[in-house]
Structures are given as C-alpha cells and as structure tokens.
Amino acid sequence: MVRRRWRGHRDHSGPAGPGADGVAPGGETAGVAGWAEPGTGTTGQVPGWLQLAAGWSWRLLVVGVVVYLTFRVASMLRLVVLPFIAALLFTALLLPLTRRLRRRGMPALAATWCTLLAAIAVLAGVAVLAATQTSADYQTLVRELGNTVHDLQRWLAGPPFRFRQSSLEQLSNRLLTFLKQHQSAVAGTVLSGGRIFLEILAGLILMLFVTFFLLKDGDRIWAALVGFLSPEGQRRARGAGAAAWQALTYYVRGTIAVAAIHAVVIGFALWVMGVPLLVPLVILVFLAAFIPLVGILVAGALAVAVTLGTRGWVAAVVLVVIFILENQLESHLLQPLVVGRMVRLHPLAIILVLAVGAAVAGIAGAAVAVPTAAALVRAGPYLRGRSPGQPSPKADPQSQAPLRR
Numbered sequence: 001m002v003r004r005r006w007r008g009h010r011d012h013s014g015p016a017g018p019g020a021d022g023v024a025p026g027g028e029t030a031g032v033a034g035w036a037e038p039g040t041g042t043t044g045q046v047p048g049w050l051q052l053a054a055g056w057s058w059r060l061l062v063v064g065v066v067v068y069l070t071f072r073v074a075s076m077l078r079l080v081v082l083p084f085i086a087a088l089l090f091t092a093l094l095l096p097l098t099r100r101l102r103r104r105g106m107p108a109l110a111a112t113w114c115t116l117l118a119a120i121a122v123l124a125g126v127a128v129l130a131a132t133q134t135s136a137d138y139q140t141l142v143r144e145l146g147n148t149v150h151d152l153q154r155w156l157a158g159p160p161f162r163f164r165q166s167s168l169e170q171l172s173n174r175l176l177t178f179l180k181q182h183q184s185a186v187a188g189t190v191l192s193g194g195r196i197f198l199e200i201l202a203g204l205i206l207m208l209f210v211t212f213f214l215l216k217d218g219d220r221i222w223a224a225l226v227g228f229l230s231p232e233g234q235r236r237a238r239g240a241g242a243a244a245w246q247a248l249t250y251y252v253r254g255t256i257a258v259a260a261i262h263a264v265v266i267g268f269a270l271w272v273m274g275v276p277l278l279v280p281l282v283i284l285v286f287l288a289a290f291i292p293l294v295g296i297l298v299a300g301a302l303a304v305a306v307t308l309g310t311r312g313w314v315a316a317v318v319l320v321v322i323f324i325l326e327n328q329l330e331s332h333l334l335q336p337l338v339v340g341r342m343v344r345l346h347p348l349a350i351i352l353v354l355a356v357g358a359a360v361a362g363i364a365g366a367a368v369a370v371p372t373a374a375a376l377v378r379a380g381p382y383l384r385g386r387s388p389g390q391p392s393p394k395a396d397p398q399s400q401a402p403l404r405r
Contacts, residue, residue, distance in 0.1 A: 071360055078361040083203045085368040087210035091218065092248045093256065094119055098215050112216040116208065126283060133279040203364075232385075239382035244375035251371045258330060259289030262296070266303065269322050273315045275307050290367050292350050296327065345374060 074081050094115050101111035214221070226237040267282040275281070281303050288295030300323045308316035345353070350370060357369025 071356070075360045078365070079199060079203060080206070082361055082364045082368060083206040084210055085372060086203075086364075087207045087214060088248060089252050089368070089371060090119070090207065090211045091214040092245070092252045094211070094215060095218075095249075108216055112212060115215060116212055120208070130280045130283050134277060236383055236385060240379035243382055244379040247374045247378040248371055251374055255290055259286045262286065262289050262326065262330070265322065265326055266319075269319060270303065270307070273307065273311050273319070275303075275310055275315075277306060281306065291354070291363070292370055294354060294366070296323075345370065345377065349373070 097118075098111050098115045101114060102108060106114070222241060226234050226241070229237055263282045263286040266285045267278065270278050270281060281299075284302065285296070285299045288299035291298075300320075304316050304319050304323070307319050353369045353373045354366050357365035357367075357372075359365075
C-alpha cells in the first residue's frame, strides 16, 4: 500500500520529483514525507524506548517470579536445605583431615569415620561443658543480679528520680521469679521433646549423614551430577564448582579463626572480671562470628548485660570498649588477612543477604546466607563461560575475526 501510493506520488511529481530509483536529490530515501516503513518503530507504531522498557520489564518479572518461587520452596524445605548447606560447610572444615588420613594409608571408609567421630566428640564435649557450667553458675547469676537490681532500686527511689518503692519492688520480684522459674530452660537441661527440639535433632542427624557421604564420596557424587551435561557444560560446571568450593573453604576456615580470636579475647576479659556463665558466653561469642555484623552485636549485648548485672557498670563499660576495639581489629586486619578477598562481599550485600536468610529460615538461614552468597558470586563467572581473570569476548581476537572479514 505504501509502495503504490509512493508510485503515484512519483508519477505526478514531474521533473522536480525524485528520481526513478526512489531516492530524493538530497540522498534521502523516498517515502519520508509522513510515511513509515513497516517495523521501523517510527510514526504510527510503539516507540523504541518503550519496546526496550517492556522487554526488560517482562524479563525482570520472570526472574522475580523464579526467585520468589525458589525462596518459597527453600522455606518449605528448610529442614532439608539448611542441614544440606550446613553439611557442605562442615565438610569444607573436615575434608583436609580426611585427606590427610587417606594420604597416610588409611582406607576411605576408616578415614571418614575417624574424622566424623572426632568432630562429634568435640561438639558433644563442648555442649556438655556449657550445660554443666550453666547449671552450676545460674544460681550465682540470679543472686548477683538480685543484688544489682536492689541497688538500682534504691538509686531510682532516691533523688532526683524518686520512683515509688512498691512499684520497683514488684518489678524486681517479677524479674527474679521469672529467672528462677526458667532456670532449667536456660541451662538446657530440660528439653520437652517438642517440635523445635525434634526439628533441631532431625536437622543434626541429616547434617551428619550428608557430611559422612560428602567426605567419603564427594568427588564421585559431583562427577555424577555433572556427567549428563555437554562437554562445554561440564567444563563450566567443574570450574564453577571448584570456585564455589574454594570460597566455602576460605569462609569456613577464616571465620573459625576469627571466631576463635573473638572467643579467646572476650573469654579472657570475662575471666579477669569474674563474670559468671563464662563458658556459655564464650561459646555464644564464638558462634556469633558466623553471622556477620549482627551476630557479634547480639552476643556482645548479652555479655555486657550479664557483666552489668553481676559486676557493675564500670566492668560493663570496659567490656564495651574491648568489643569496640576487637571489632575494629577484625574489620581492618583479621577479615582481610585471614579470610582474604576470596569471599569478600560489600556490607550492603551482606545486610541484604542476612535479611533474606533470616526471613526465609530464621537464625539458621542468616548463618548460612553469607557463605551461600559468596559461593554463588564466585561461581557466577564460570557459569557464564569465563573465569574472573579471563578477558571479555569483545577483547578476544578470535571473536573479532568475523568482524574484520
């Protein structure tokens, strides 16, 4: 239709019209006078910028739906997903010992059993020690906390606050009664067999079960998983798997080293000040290092609260100063030196990843969120077909050869 109309316009244009080849004297293509070629995205059609925005929009929507469904499935299967991720971290920690035993001539099955039983013995010993000291020091904690509460009560009843004595006594009695009634729950000596306890027990058993087979047959399991891919897919999967495993190994070893330094420094400070519940607080500080940024704040707040309630505000201020100095030491020296740049993420990314992990699976999700994100970030370039140090396809001379021809 456009061609027929233009032919009629050319026939009546006379000598001043365009040439017979349909090109105007100025060199412009015929048909510019208000007419549009089909599919050019000009007059009468959708603008190009809107087409681009629409294309990006529906692709982002599809990606968002996939991510949402992935997190929903992970949330529903958290009793399987979380123990599996914890087993990967546990395997990254124990695998060097298993390989060392194998190099010394021990069979694979025996080396795996020795490694796993040694790890279980250490964990069980730490748990028993924490529960025993908690039960032993809990009465001391309640007694000293009661003395601190009475001192605080007398201070608030005097000038300049002059609170009512009866209200303060009622509040302090409620607090002390609550602590005495929940001694067994805090000490960990009474676990009623409820749903939370069963979930934790099932998760621990599944984690140990998966860890055993990853230590024993991890290489063969990975080879079987990538075996059905094409040769190019196998190459990418092997590169991504090696990079992700290296990130997990660096994260676990570095975090354990940083956590041990935290526990030793804080434990020594608490021991010098004579704070009760020393072993449980040290274990809590150690475990808090596995939740970046947030964990040490929670553990530090609890340790400062116990110190304030038992040893007064001077000791609490000293402990706060120690926490601040140690945090600065970790941020500027320990993390860059021990963990390295292998698993470094931006603080904003860490906060977002922690928030997503906590929203999906609570504290356990927050604990495994950062290493999971670090592994995915390290594996991403290999999944795209190139290593992090490899030049982009545009800079590849072979990829530019067809353009030169």
